[in-house]
Amino acid sequence: MSENHGLVRVVYSDNCLKPINIHEYEKLATEHLSQMALDYYNSGAWDEITLQDNCAAFKRVKLRPRMLVDVSKRNLTTKVLGQTLQIPVLIAPMAFQCLAHSEGEIATALAAAKAGVGMVLSTLSTKSIEEVSTSVHNTNFVAPQWFQLYIHKDRALTRTLVERAYAAGYKALCLTVDAPVLGQRERDRRNQFTLPLGLELANLTSLSGLNIPDPEGESGLFTYFAEQLDPAVTWRDLEWLQSLCPLPLAVKGILRGDDAALAVEYGAKAIVVSNHGGRQLDGAIATLDALAEIVEAVDGRAEVILDGGIRRGVDILKALALGAKAVLLGRPVLWGLAVGGEAGVAHVIELLRNELDVAMALSGCTSLDDVDSSLLAWEKHQVIS
Numbered sequence: 001m002s003e004n005h006g007l008v009r010v011v012y013s014d015n016c017l018k019p020i021n022i023h024e025y026e027k028l029a030t031e032h033l034s035q036m037a038l039d040y041y042n043s044g045a046w047d048e049i050t051l052q053d054n055c056a057a058f059k060r061v062k063l064r065p066r067m068l069v070d071v072s073k074r075n076l077t078t079k080v081l082g083q084t085l086q087i088p089v090l091i092a093p094m095a096f097q098c099l100a101h102s103e104g105e106i107a108t109a110l111a112a113a114k115a116g117v118g119m120v121l122s123t124l125s126t127k128s129i130e131e132v133s134t135s136v137h138n139t140n141f142v143a144p145q146w147f148q149l150y151i152h153k154d155r156a157l158t159r160t161l162v163e164r165a166y167a168a169g170y171k172a173l174c175l176t177v178d179a180p181v182l183g184q185r186e187r188d189r190r191n192q193f194t195l196p197l198g199l200e201l202a203n204l205t206s207l208s209g210l211n212i213p214d215p216e217g218e219s220g221l222f223t224y225f226a227e228q229l230d231p232a233v234t235w236r237d238l239e240w241l242q243s244l245c246p247l248p249l250a251v252k253g254i255l256r257g258d259d260a261a262l263a264v265e266y267g268a269k270a271i272v273v274s275n276h277g278g279r280q281l282d283g284a285i286a287t288l289d290a291l292a293e294i295v296e297a298v299d300g301r302a303e304v305i306l307d308g309g310i311r312r313g314v315d316i317l318k319a320l321a322l323g324a325k326a327v328l329l330g331r332p333v334l335w336g337l338a339v340g341g342e343a344g345v346a347h348v349i350e351l352l353r354n355e356l357d358v359a360m361a362l363s364g365c366t367s368l369d370d371v372d373s374s375l376l377a378w379e380k381h382q383v384i385s
Helices: 022-029 035-042 049-060 104-115 129-137 155-167 186-191 217-228 237-242 257-265 287-298 313-321 331-363
Strands: 002-005 008-011 078-080 083-085 089-091 118-121 145-149 172-176 249-254 270-273 303-307 326-329
Touching: 022 331, 035 186, 035 331, 049 287, 049 313, 089 104, 089 331, 104 118, 104 129, 104 331, 118 129, 129 145, 129 155, 145 155, 155 237, 172 237, 237 249, 249 257, 257 270, 257 287, 270 287, 287 303, 287 313, 313 326, 313 331, 326 331
Parallel strands: 089 118, 089 326, 118 145, 145 172, 172 249, 249 270, 270 303, 303 326
Antiparallel strands: 002 008, 078 083
């Protein structure tokens, strides 16, 4: 069976029910992904405590809705770094999306653009910087695309990636700072994770003029990338990165107020509160629990974005009420991509948009400007403030 959702046609198998929420997409994704791919997407570090707590944190926060407000008209649009979003959502940077669907990051980018949400492209994408940008620029839809990167040991590698992203029309750089080394994900170790034949690290295979050794296949390239992570990077390196192009800088991986203040001091225009989806340091604080402290430390000098644990539209509302300007949406996009490609991603976004719209109406909010901390109730020991 099928149903029209906006500008794309979502097709469902005759032998399954149409998913009506993100949780059902997660279940369906297990039927479309290999065990290795499923574990790669869904796993966290070590005992996966932080992975689970990212979602659990939203359940600890309760709402105090306003009554008898005229909510007959509602506006969900916002701007992040001056760039318009139809809903306060950007797609998080996620590697190897062709594991989920042959069109990978291109399908995700098209769905995001048509929905008017932003997308952050991973350095470890399986479609190149240029392919993803061109796919969106060839449509009539306008939505911001950012590029996620690291500061590598080989600074020429970082410089080349930045120059390519700037030339391709990306609107911001998103620097991941919580991976001086890779976290240990035991599901991947057990599976001896490797990219299947035919998939490639598109942004590395298309490099030229750099001292990249014989890759010995994509597994060799991934090893090369892991070895390029630089544990010696400090705040001062942000100044060098910003000298490469005029794009605004978002710093992703912040969990402390003092780090957020330092990021702003060194030029960050946006702070992404993130623990890498629970994939780096297990036992790290849930991102929602860290949000209020970071918003207070930033004090309006940069925009704050929450990453991690979003599964319902009401989760977005709670993040906004705690001071986030927008959220990054991660694993649910991969589940939608696995189930239905571009149409699946579009439907995931639509489900969350509709849930956020209803949650705003039931909370007495007509626009995102109405969403503030007065909507929230929590035990003070549960959420840092």
